[in-house]
Amino acid sequence: MFQPEIDAVVFDVLGTLVDEPAGIRAGIRELAPSLDEPKVEQLVSLWQQHVDREQRRMLDGVRPYLTSDLLDLEAARLVAAAAGVDDSTTVAALAESGRRLPPWPDTVAALARLAERFPLIGLSNASRTALLELNAHAGLRWHQALSAEDARTYKPDPAVYQLAVTLSGRPPERLLMVAAHAWDLRGAQNLGLRTAHVSRPAGDPPTSSDRFDLYADDLAGLADQLDQVCGARPRSPEN
Numbered sequence: 698m699f700q701p702e703i704d705a706v707v708f709d710v711l712g713t714l715v716d717e718p719a720g721i722r723a724g725i726r727e728l729a730p731s732l733d734e735p736k737v738e739q740l741v742s743l744w745q746q747h748v749d750r751e752q753r754r755m756l757d758g759v760r761p762y763l764t765s766d767l768l769d770l771e772a773a774r775l776v777a778a779a780a781g782v783d784d785s786t787t788v789a790a791l792a793e794s795g796r797r798l799p800p801w802p803d804t805v806a807a808l809a810r811l812a813e814r815f816p817l818i819g820l821s822n823a824s825r826t827a828l829l830e831l832n833a834h835a836g837l838r839w840h841q842a843l844s845a846e847d848a849r850t851y852k853p854d855p856a857v858y859q860l861a862v863t864l865s866g867r868p869p870e871r872l873l874m875v876a877a878h879a880w881d882l883r884g885a886q887n888l889g890l891r892t893a894h895v896s897r898p899a900g901d902p903p904t905s906s907d908r909f910d911l912y913a914d915d916l917a918g919l920a921d922q923l924d925q926v927c928g929a930r931p932r933s934p935e936n
Contacts, residue, residue, distance in 0.1 A: 702871060703815065703872070703873045703927060704815075704865065704871040704872065705816040705817070705865045705867065705871070706816070706817055706872075707818045707819075707861045707872050707873065707890065708808075708817065708818070709821065709874075709875065710821035710828065710837075710842075712899050712900055713875065713897060713900070714800060714801065714804045714808070714819075714837060715798035715799060715804070715835050716798060716800070716801055717745075718899050720794055720796075721741050721744050722741050724791045724795075724797070725741065725744075725794075728782055728787060729782060740779055743772070743775055744772040745772075747772045748768050748772055752768070756851060756853075756854060764846055765822060765827055766824045769793075769827075770788075770789070770792040772792070773792035773794075776791065795827065796823075796830040797830075797834050800836065801915075803917050804835070806917070807916030808837060808838045808839075808916070809838055810917075811916075811920055814927075815923075816841075816865070817840050818839065818840065818841050818865065819832070819837065819839045820842075820843050820845075820852075820857065820858070820874075821842070821844055822844075822852055824844055827844075828844045843860045845857045845860075847860055848860055852884055853880060858888045859888065861874075869888050870889050870891060872890045873890070873892070873893055873910070874890045875892075875919065876892075877895050877896065877897035877901070878900055879900075879901045879902060879904065881901075882907070886909075892910050893910060893911035893913065893919055894909045911926075
């Protein structure tokens, strides 16, 4: 049963609050306007698969740590080559499309609503620079945003979630991690954080063996649930 003692809410960003495939898709269309939709989707998958694979290799110690900026540049080079484009300026512009990601339709309003009741912490695998631009482009509201770059690793490494625990000054069980990716929530659980899964089209759905504290169809639904279990009145700093 969910216990209502929550002192701060920690949010994954990529995929949970912003539509990552949509931003990359837009960048690919700018790169090569003549591509048909199946080819564009193929290239979006190529980008995401490269980043996911290389992050896993770093977590496994196979490759030294690189920031998300450099991984996006690698992915952009692969995508441009597959599209038959060979221009360094164009490739660099494509790499930055990973910073121009639109928010999901419910994101901005739900964050504003939750920010009235809880300290909000963004916790992202995006680099510090990318996270700054992502937040500005999408209009995200935070009390603090943390990058995995500060731990020189990537989620689900416990060191990344520890950043939020250290910042908040609270025990992990007083933090609620919100993500559209079940793998992300499992990582948070391993450090003792409470967890909430929010469904997104590009997310990683829970398996039958996952046991998260809350499940919601969107962020508005999550805010409704938190009103019910934590009480509708704003929490004072002393609580």
